[in-house]
Amino acid sequence: MTKCGYVSVVGRPNAGKSSLLNWLVGEKIAMVSHKANATRKRSNIIVMHEDDQVIFVDTPGIHETEKLLNQFMLDEALKAMGDCDLILFLAPVTDQVKYYEEFLLKNKKNTKHILLLTKIDFVSNEEVLAKMKEYEKFSDKYESIIPVSIKKATTHADILDVVVKYLPEHPYLFDPEILTTEHLRDIFKEFIRESIFENISDEIPYETDVLINKVEEKKNVDVIKATIIVQKSTQKGMIIGKGATAIKRIGKDARVKIEKLTGKKCFLELFVSIKKGWTKNREGLKELGYDID
Structure with missing residues (x-):
């Protein structure tokens, strides 16, 4: 067994x-x-x-x-x-x-x-x-x-x-070929979040999140559209950066991570949206998938 x-x-x-x-x-x-x-x-x-x-x-x-x-x-x-x-x-x-x-x-x-x-x-x-x-x-x-x-x-x-x-004797719960039960959309979201953490100053990442708007899986390329959520207009400016340099850097880093995982090219389009106080109220958290009991 x-x-x-x-x-x-x-x-x-x-x-x-x-x-x-x-x-x-x-x-x-x-x-x-x-x-x-x-x-x-x-x-x-x-x-x-x-x-x-x-x-x-x-x-x-x-x-x-x-x-x-x-x-x-x-x-x-x-x-x-x-x-x-x-x-x-x-x-x-x-x-x-x-x-x-x-x-x-x-x-x-x-x-x-x-x-x-x-x-x-x-x-x-x-x-x-x-x-x-x-x-x-x-x-x-x-x-x-x-x-x-x-x-x-x-x-x-x-x-x-x-x-x-220390594990019980039990048949497999998942196909041995898979590495995670997470959906690709969720992994893409985390890769974009990680790129924000790596490229933006310390205080900003904790007030950001990512919504995956669309994933289109084609034969040789994944087309992904995602929105970075922030709480303040000043944070939006920092995420975009002068001449859009910061958001381009975030996009490039995330794209490299995604392509390494999927083995395909990735076209990633990022937007930025302000959702005031989303980390501080239950409704804002729920919209982004964080249900508080």
């Missing part, structure tokens, strides 16, 4: 969740940014390991805030934790242990979890061992602790062998 199950990948904002998942699946699917709170929704990324299927659930970072959009993001992470067979908690090696303690309080169902010590490339072996020692007092809480270096020593099997051990 094969093993198959859902594994939620959680941690504080910017812990390296999306980077880890892209590395495990061998494709760029999840949005990655060095800026915190880039991931807003749960998404499934499917990894086959020998005869077993692991459905990883990428989640927004666990954090507390009063803002409605951030409340939606926290709810997404907590729901993923409650619905899965196993949790991977990512703890950057330089983090204080308090983030892990906060996670333990939020893990209401006491779902089994593995602790991944990430970003170990930036510290010495002695510092890694010292941090592992700090976590030893919680050894009755986690199933395993794994130091992770996706740039150097760690192999996929170092993580997946341990993950599969």
